[in-house]
Amino acid sequence: GKRAFVAGVADDQGFGWAISKALTQAGAEVILGTWVPALNIFETSLRRGKFDESRVLSDGSLMEFAKVYAMDAVYDSPEDVPESVKTNKRYAANSEFTVSEVAAKVKEDFGSIDIVVHSLANGPEVAKPLLETSRGGYLAAVSASTYSFVSMVQRFAPIMNEGGSFISLTYLAGERVVPGYGGGMSSAKAALESDTKVLAWEAGRKHNVRVNTISAGPLGSRAAKAIGF
Numbered sequence: 001g002k003r004a005f006v007a008g009v010a011d012d013q014g015f016g017w018a019i020s021k022a023l024t025q026a027g028a029e030v031i032l033g034t035w036v037p038a039l040n041i042f043e044t045s046l047r048r049g050k051f052d053e054s055r056v057l058s059d060g061s062l063m064e065f066a067k068v069y070a071m072d073a074v075y076d077s078p079e080d081v082p083e084s085v086k087t088n089k090r091y092a093a094n095s096e097f098t099v100s101e102v103a104a105k106v107k108e109d110f111g112s113i114d115i116v117v118h119s120l121a122n123g124p125e126v127a128k129p130l131l132e133t134s135r136g137g138y139l140a141a142v143s144a145s146t147y148s149f150v151s152m153v154q155r156f157a158p159i160m161n162e163g164g165s166f167i168s169l170t171y172l173a174g175e176r177v178v179p180g181y182g183g184g185m186s187s188a189k190a191a192l193e194s195d196t197k198v199l200a201w202e203a204g205r206k207h208n209v210r211v212n213t214i215s216a217g218p219l220g221s222r223a224a225k226a227i228g229f
């Protein structure tokens with residue numbers, strides 16, 4: 001079977017969970033990367049059976065994750081993590097959560113990977129129209145939602161098996177005007193779509209892997225509800 005790493009699962013409501021379930025159902029082993037601030041509650045809920053109904057597979061068994069890593073995709077390596085974050089209670093309880101460290105741990109624990117799913121986004125000013133978005137909010141949206149994918153392809157492509165596949169999730173607002181998808185999130189998706197093509201070309205040649213993005217339909221995830229979609 002294939003081995004998949006899915007980044008961006010912190011409950012059973014989003015695309016990452018649904019993709020994990022479909023992959024498990026298809027016989028893949030699924031490893032998760034979960035955002036540091038959400039990790040504790042996710043693992044507690046998982047352990048206490050809060051997601052058990054959503055874990056049921058077609059044969060009646062429950063979906064299991066091979067491992068859940070703490071991850072924050074806005075940091076590439078330890079030196080990028082600011083002191084204030086390092087000492088934050090939630091972050092201090094975890095270590096090796098930057099993209100390069102997570103990739104190194106996946107390599108150490110599993111050797112190689114076949115599928116990497118990027119199912120994460122964050123735009124602190126998403127509720128503000130672009131016309132009112134700050135530079136900080138805009139750059140934060142692109143950092144969390146787009147560069148995070150570039151960073152993951154950089155670090156995971158070298159541990160990927162031949163013909164492996166990267167996939168991310170985009171949204172139509174990167175191509176057309178969708179009022180309400182602000183804070184630089186439309187910019188982040190436009191960049192993600194362009195980066196997908198460039199990364200497919202570059203990583204395809206260098207590592208013989210595929211890079212794609214799927215423009216998703218609406219799903220009542222935590223992220224979508226937060227912006228009133």
Ligand code: ZID
Nearest residue numbers: 008010014015035073120121169171217218219221223224
């Ligand atoms: P989700 O909340 O389940 O997943 C987002 C995850 O990102 C969460 O688990 C966060 O903890 C995690 N995260 C945030 N920041 C970081 C970080 N720095 N490091 C690591 N993890 C982090 O929401 P989701 O399933 O909606 O989002 C998954 C992907 O789908 C994102 O790329 C979305 O942009 C994308 N997507 C979602 C929707 C939707 O409807 N839910 C749409 C399109 C794309 C969409 O907005 N009509 C209207 C709206 C839409 C489609 C059609």
